[in-house]
Amino acid sequence: VSKDLNLVDEIARLKREKNAVIMAHYYQTNEIQDIADFIGDSLALAQQAAKTSADIILLAGVHFMGETAKIISPSKKVLVPDLNAGCSLADSCPRDMFETFLKKHPDHIVVTYVNTSAEIKALSDVVVTSTNAKAIVDSLPKDAKIIFGPDRNLGNYINSVTGRDMLLWDGACHVHEKFSLEGILQLKKEFPQAQIIAHPECKKPLLLVSDFVGSTAALLKYVSQSDVQTFIVATESGILHQMQLAQPHKTFIPAPPVDSTCGCNDCEFMKLNTLSKIYNTLKFEWPTIELEESLRLKALGSIEKMLAISN
Numbered sequence: 001v002s003k004d005l006n007l008v009d010e011i012a013r014l015k016r017e018k019n020a021v022i023m024a025h026y027y028q029t030n031e032i033q034d035i036a037d038f039i040g041d042s043l044a045l046a047q048q049a050a051k052t053s054a055d056i057i058l059l060a061g062v063h064f065m066g067e068t069a070k071i072i073s074p075s076k077k078v079l080v081p082d083l084n085a086g087c088s089l090a091d092s093c094p095r096d097m098f099e100t101f102l103k104k105h106p107d108h109i110v111v112t113y114v115n116t117s118a119e120i121k122a123l124s125d126v127v128v129t130s131t132n133a134k135a136i137v138d139s140l141p142k143d144a145k146i147i148f149g150p151d152r153n154l155g156n157y158i159n160s161v162t163g164r165d166m167l168l169w170d171g172a173c174h175v176h177e178k179f180s181l182e183g184i185l186q187l188k189k190e191f192p193q194a195q196i197i198a199h200p201e202c203k204k205p206l207l208l209v210s211d212f213v214g215s216t217a218a219l220l221k222y223v224s225q226s227d228v229q230t231f232i233v234a235t236e237s238g239i240l241h242q243m244q245l246a247q248p249h250k251t252f253i254p255a256p257p258v259d260s261t262c263g264c265n266d267c268e269f270m271k272l273n274t275l276s277k278i279y280n281t282l283k284f285e286w287p288t289i290e291l292e293e294s295l296r297l298k299a300l301g302s303i304e305k306m307l308a309i310s311n
């Protein structure tokens with residue numbers, strides 16, 4: 001990309017010319033969030049993908065989010081800025097191993113978190129996000145046997161708030177698992193008025209000391225509605241941008257990771273996306289997300305069930 005190019009203007013021009021829309025996840029960099037037409041968690045992005053009238057969806061997030069958009073909107077061209085932007089949680093649930101696990105428990109309803117590949121969604125009865133996981137599990141018959149995957153921390157948390165005893169797949173998100181409980185409690189000593197707020201993908205000891213647990217959308221809503229002025233935020237640091245924009249006079253402190261050489265918890269996959277990659281992706285309409293139709297249709301069923309319960 002030429003240095004003279006004003007990327008923000010050029011991206012806006014390409015979007016207009018091509019009837020494209022940019023959807024960005026809360027974990028994207030501030031500059032990407034600032035040029036997005038729509039910012040949200042994966043539930044909101046999926047809902048938006050289902051109703052957009054754009055011809056092209058550029059999904060600034062990680063690969064499974066682009067796949068979800070393509071599953072829902074097959075007639076649209078779905079672009080992602082970097083095909084290497086994967087997800088440690090999705091990778092912790094390979095299809096062959098998950099299929100073998102399901103075969104051992106054929107009488108279970110299969111509930112999977114949206115952070116999975118299309119292959120895993122195709123093996124699932126219903127998909128959930130962290131925003132709607134409790135409501136969807138609550139909607140299942142009380143005596144149902146349930147498998148929940150791939151996030152063991154979210155699964156444990158949903159078990160605790162629903163009173164279920166779901167069988168959990170042993171996966172996790174590397175970003176949410178690396179927060180330092182010690183470092184967070186130290187911060188709490190320095191800022192005794194601050195509240196600790198955490199994403200349910202964090203480990204249980206951290207959730208137990210948190211004042212509020214919720215998805216990115218729920219955390220954002222919570223900080224806007226609360227009278228508290230200072231928050232220690234235990235999720236990927238990208239969400240702090242929208243929190244600060246919504247509440248400019250409040251203080252948001254990113255929860256420290258175990259590795260003290262880096263100040264906050266960034267997801268290196270989310271952060272692979274850049275403005276220049278977005279420009280090139282829109283210009284060349286590549287890379288695209290492509291899915292085999294039979295796989296897409298199988299995955300669609302479990303996403304449609306989720307959207308029907310969430311809408």
Ligand code: CIZ
Nearest residue numbers: 041042129130215216217
């Ligand atoms: O579901 C999502 O978008 C993720 C990955 C986190 C959240 O809670 O929003």
